Amino acid sequence: MQTKTWLIALSALALTAMGTSGLAASNKGVIHKVPAVKGTMLGKHLFLPRMDPRKGKMLFASKGCVTCHSINGVGGDDAPHLDAKTMPKVMNPFDFVAKMWRAAPAMIAAQNDELGHQILFTGQELADIIAFVHDPKTQKTFTLNDVPEKVRAKIMSDDEDMSGMKKDEDKKDDKKKSSD
Secondary structure, X not given: OHHHHHHHHHXXXXXXXXXXXXXXXXXXXXXXXXXXXXXXXXXXXXXXXXXXXXXXXXXXXXXXXXXXXXXXXXXXOOOOOOOHHHOOOOOOHHHHHXXXXXXXXXXXHHHHHHHOOOOOOOHHHHHHHHHHHOOHHHHOOOOHHHOOHHHHHHHHHHOHHHHHHHHHHHHHHHHHHHHO
C-alpha cells in the first residue's frame, strides 16, 4: 500500500512540474486535484501567474472597478485614478495587493454602496487587473465602450462629466463609421 501511495505522489509531482493538471496524494493517501499551473514556478509549491493586461482591461470594466477608479479618463472619481503613468516604473504585484488590502474596508463599503455587492476576485483576475493598471499601451485603448452597459449606466448616473465623455465616444464612433 505504501508503494501505491508513493507512486501516486510521485506521479502527481511529475504532472505538477510539467505544468499540467494532475492528482496529488496527501500523507493520508487521499487524492486531491492539482490545478494547471499557468505561470512561473517558484519552487515546488508556489507560482506566479501569467498576467494579461487585455483580460485585466475587460475585468476592470466588468467587475465594476471602473465605477470608482478611472483609467484613460474613463470611470469614477471616488477613488484614486489608476493610469499607468501614475504607477511606479517597477512594482511588486504583491505590494499592489497589499495596498488594496489596507483599503479593503472602505473599498467594500463603496462597492456595496455603488454596486450593491462586494466584488470578489480570483488570484488570476487580480494578476490580470494589475497587469492592465501597469500597461500604458493597453490603457490607451480603454474607452467607455469597453464598459458593460449596466456598469456604464451606474457611472453615467454618478458623474455628469461621463455624460460628456459618452457623447465624445459616440462622435468618435460616428466618424469611424462614416470613414469606413
